[in-house]
Amino acid sequence: MKDVYILAVESSCDETSVSIIKNGYEDVATIINSQIDVHTKYGGVVPEVASRLHLENITMVINECLEKANMSLSDMDAFACTYAPGLLGSLLVGVEATKALSFIYNKPLIATNHMMGHIYANMIGNKLSYPLISLIVSGGHTDLILMESEDSFKYLGSTLDDAIGEAYDKVARILDLPYPGGPNVEKYAQSGKPTYKMPQIMNDESFNFSFSGIKSHCNNLVHNEHQRGHEINKNDLACSFQNCVTSHLVDKTKKALLQYNIKTFLLSGGVAANSFIRNSLKDMCDEIGVEMHMPEKKYCTDNAAMIGAAAYVLYKHKKFSDLSINAQSHITLND
């Protein structure tokens, strides 16, 4: 079969990224232009600022990717973009640029769901077998999904309130750690001990998650200690928090794998770059004899390679979009 090259564009949040992916699993070239330095100034992502930077960078990032791959736009078999979910203004820059390329080269336009991209980050340089259970952990999502095949998504459970990445960011704020909060909490936790008592999180029969309670608990704890004139040990609190939310993830995932008798597990999403979470889930999978896949860390945070990998699945099923496709801020994998 002829090789398929897809040029993919990701611009859903604060990374302008372009990749060229061969046959859905080979990363020919990936460029990620992160705006993190700019947003650090504001303590978080400012949507209007993000959109402005995407517009300024988009063609340069496309060009850089083509140069790195030593390929030209006319070599592409399809053009893919993230169209949902994410920040509308940011998504639109990538969506419109990709439409223009699809129109000029008369090649399919593949509008790709960002969350599907996170899942298929596991396909880069890897082969998957189905059925499997996928756990997406990111700043906006905490979802347990059963996949009977490569394009079927059954939601087993989701967060009822905050996403896990959101909880990390909020606890970072409570501890006065700089943006990006999540990775800083992880860093502090590394040299801490789980000395602070944490609440038992939603130990019920469902596969749903909840992270707002523990965030409030951390907030109250810090306030109370301050009022008593005690210093908070940031390392220990970060460690206590991380242990608690990780065991919540591990428990629910383990229960789902056992109940559905699934032998393959995928971890994905930006928070999948967290080593403690990776290792804890891996230990659980080893214990119950489940094969675990997780993307290399560089494919966990937002990148266009995963969009290209997911777009290849859509390409095979001829799920193309026309030029009237709009960006959407909220969407599930089944919309």
Place this chain on the structure above:
Amino acid sequence: MILFIDTHDELITVALKNNDTLYIKTKESEYSHSIYTMPLIESLFKENNLDVKDLNKIIVVNGPGSFTGIRIGLSIAKTMAFALNIDINTISSLKAYLISNPGGKRKSVIEDNKGYYICAMDENNKVIVDEYYSTIDNEDYPVVENKLDVDLIIEYLKNNKSEDPHHVSANYVKKIEVEHDK
């Protein structure tokens, strides 16, 4: 062949000028510029049997106006100019209105929910009041209609050197809140 794109307000305008013929399409849209703009451009080419490979220039309105609207037109325009390796020129929405309505000293005004974007030109199309944003409109010139004449705009820009598509950016005029704080 020249492609013109304006998405800065609720009236999307796209046009193709091929030799002496001007093909133009417009569409009213409040929040759906993404749905209409690229299909309108596609239909300009298809319905008139024209080939995108014959384009040699793009003119795009880069604001002021709706931030999201502007970015939709600009994302398309700069990507097309980059991919086709052709010329690109930007023009401000205020100047585009002034050029489209020649005459003596005159101003163009774009109103948003908090104030006015204003610009003025004289009879020779020389800018006499540079673009600015204000909560009040104090300029004492007759105001032009917010209507575009694509032929006049093409004529006005004909001697302008192409911009680098990578550096084509929006002309927001107005600062956003976080910028005021910093």
